[in-house]
Amino acid sequence: MASAQPSASGSGLSCGRTGEVCKFHVQMPPIIDEKKGKLTMAISGPSKVVLESQHKPDGFVVTYVPLEEGDYQLIIKCDGMHIPGSPFSVAVTKNPGFVPASFPAKCKATGPxxxxxxxxxxxxFSVDTSNGGHGPLSFSIQGASQCDIGPSKRDKTGFDYEFLPKAPGDYNLHVLWGGKDIPGSPFKVAVAHNTGHKGPYGEPEKVKVHGPGILKGSVGKSSEFFVDIKEAGPGTVGVSMKGPSKAEISFSKGGDNVTKVEYVCPEQGEYEIIVKFSGVEVPGSPFPIEAS
Incomplete structure (x- = not known):
């Protein structure tokens, strides 16, 4: 009597190399065919992989091509139940001669x-690389100020990436997929003056904050720290605090291009010290402290 349970065999169930066809065979016994057993397969891992199957008299021959090395998990189910051995662990090693295909022309960037x-x-802005093959995605930007491009909180902004221009002027934003510009790149970004900003523009990322007051505070006693803007260029220092009560903050000169900040916490608890330079938070801000 033929077995009523499907089975799978072949090297593609356990190993493979990047850029090469991996293959395995799923045997479907006649009793399964008669009952019209539904076969489902899925594979997950470091790269997106498409499983292609070809029907045979005794089952299916399945092939796939992994693009990145690493560990993959292959799931094969019949009528919703794992077949023997599933999920299969597939170890894909690097093929030195394989260069994955990249299609920057099929990528698209959107956003104000x-x-x-x-x-x-x-x-x-956001970038759609779903039809672009193998990346990676990278950025560069040149203009009136230095900018860092990083991920954005999509649930709040509606976009995947963001950058912060620190001065008005013209910027060139390169969006690269697989090391090549996508359509429209480099994008010409015209950055206007911020009418709410008073004074010159500097470089907040070069501001240094130090002193015991950014580590802890004392209730009813003065704590101090220093804001060093020597390397940041022209700009203004702003400090505020959040916590269980309103802290008293005062400023004085602590040296050339150094501002001394003193504060007093009326109540014990956890506070945050927000330090800004020309309206932009400096590295490390907000600084969490506990007043006791």
Missing amino acids: GLSKGIALKPCY
Whole structure:
């Protein structure tokens, strides 16, 4: 009597190499065919992989091509139940001669930050690489100030990436897929003056904050720290605090281009010290402290 349970065999169930066809065979006994057993397969791992199957008299021959090395998990089910051995662990090793295909022309960038912005306000954009093959995705930007491009909180902004221009002017934003510009790149971004900003523009990322007051505070006693803007260029220092009560904050000169900040916490508890330079938070801000 033929077995009523499907089975799978072949090297593609356990190993493979990048860029090469991996293959395995799923045997479907006649009793399964008669009952029209539904076969489902899925594979997950470091790269997106498409499983292609070809029907045979005794089952299916399945092939796939992994693009990245690493560990993959292959699931094969019949009528919703794992067949023997499933899920299979597939170890894919690197093929030195394989260069994965990249299609930057099939990628698309969208968002207001690709064309315009306002100094000291985040510029947002997204990039769709779903049809672009193998990446990676990278960025570069040149313009009136140094900018870092990083992920954005999509649930709040509606976009995947953001950058913060620190001065008005023209910027060139390169969006690269597989090391090559996608359509429209480099994007010409015109950054306008921030009408709410008073004074010159500097470089907040070069501000240094130090002193015991950014580590802890004392209830009813003065705590101090220093804000060093020697390397940040022209700009203004702003400090605020959040906590269980309103802290008293005062400023004085602590040296050349150094501001001394003193504060007094009326109540014990956890506070945050927010330090800004020309309206932009400096590295490390907000600084969490506990007043006791």
